[in-house]
Amino acid sequence: MPAAAAPDGIVEVRGISKTYGGGVEALNNISLTFPEGALTSLLGPSGCGKTTLLKIIAGLVAPTAGEILVKGRRVTGPGPERSFVFQDFALMPWATVLRNAAFGLELRGVARSEREAVAERYIEAVGLKGFEHKYPHELSGGMRQRVGLARALAVNADVVMMDEPFSAVDEQTRRRFQEDLLRLVAQERKTFLFVTHSIEEAVYVSNRIVLLSRRPSRVQRIIEIDLPRDGDPDRIRRHPDYLDTVEDIWQGLRHYVE
Structure with missing residues (x-):
């Protein structure tokens, strides 16, 4: 699916690895750039380290190796941006x-x-x-x-990070939240980093999807999303590109499901 060139990165992830006590390796040498003004979803198998990576970017968890830059400045903890x-x-x-x-x-x-x-x-x-x-x-x-x-x-803040924010609500409320999020992204013009387990949700709300592998997590693939965001929300979910992208991602993840 064709997509416009990504804007300049506001968040840079450089060689991030994370190993917890007991030798559990969550992330392995992850490097990414998150474009300014876009919503990027982190998607991957359960337990692959999506939330860990998000918390490292937030400055809530320290990496074992590598560094995070936000607006060119190294992250050493939480910050107002x-x-x-x-x-x-x-x-x-x-x-x-x-x-x-x-x-x-x-x-x-x-x-x-x-x-x-x-x-x-x-x-x-x-x-x-x-x-x-x-x-x-x-x-x-x-x-x-x-x-x-x-x-x-x-x-x-310049960067808004969301860790599975809609997972605790029913499906009807979740869909309404997704529609509201698209509206807020368009209005606020901030950079959103979004963790979800749902392929359908990631495709619906995202400009880009970073697909992570099973732990120790690596970047498996980056998918650019170019869907019509105006008009009837249900029309987006029926759009052939939406359906094809959901199926394509599922085929890439299904071998991780036991």
Whole structure:
């Protein structure tokens, strides 16, 4: 499938390897460039190290070898140019939706009126207007994940990392999230790094897919996605290029499934 040339990379992964205690090798000499302004999905067999690689880029896990550069600067830990949406929401149960969404700005010392104005804008953007003063226990799982996304967007990071953010919701909510994510990617023009186990989801939301091998993980293949993103969302899922790409990726992964 033809695709336009990738933009300049904002994130560079250079020779990253990771070995855990006991000699378990998760990643082996991975080198990648993530283009600015695109959504790139990491896809591969279960346990292949997708989340490990994402957390190394986030500065939450240290690599055994290699280095990460973001905007030309070496990553030595978390930084303001990166934000992370966790699979388990990671919300403060005692804080309202508004405070949770504004928490990253609060940590940066942004004045209350300013940070709440920014948080309110992103709460509305993720479809939670009217829930600003609710607490996490009053929300569904899908709504809590939207709060996590609002918080990640509110800090205005250049790179937004998402670790299987839709895995805990039902299929109907998941599809709605995917459609909302496409809208936010187009609006925000940020760089998104997205981990998923779902081939269909990766093809639907991505500009590029990095296909990883079984552990110790290596880059097996990079797939450029060029699908029509306007119009009826269901039309994308019926598009011949979408169906062919899903099948092509499945054929590349099926021998990893026991």
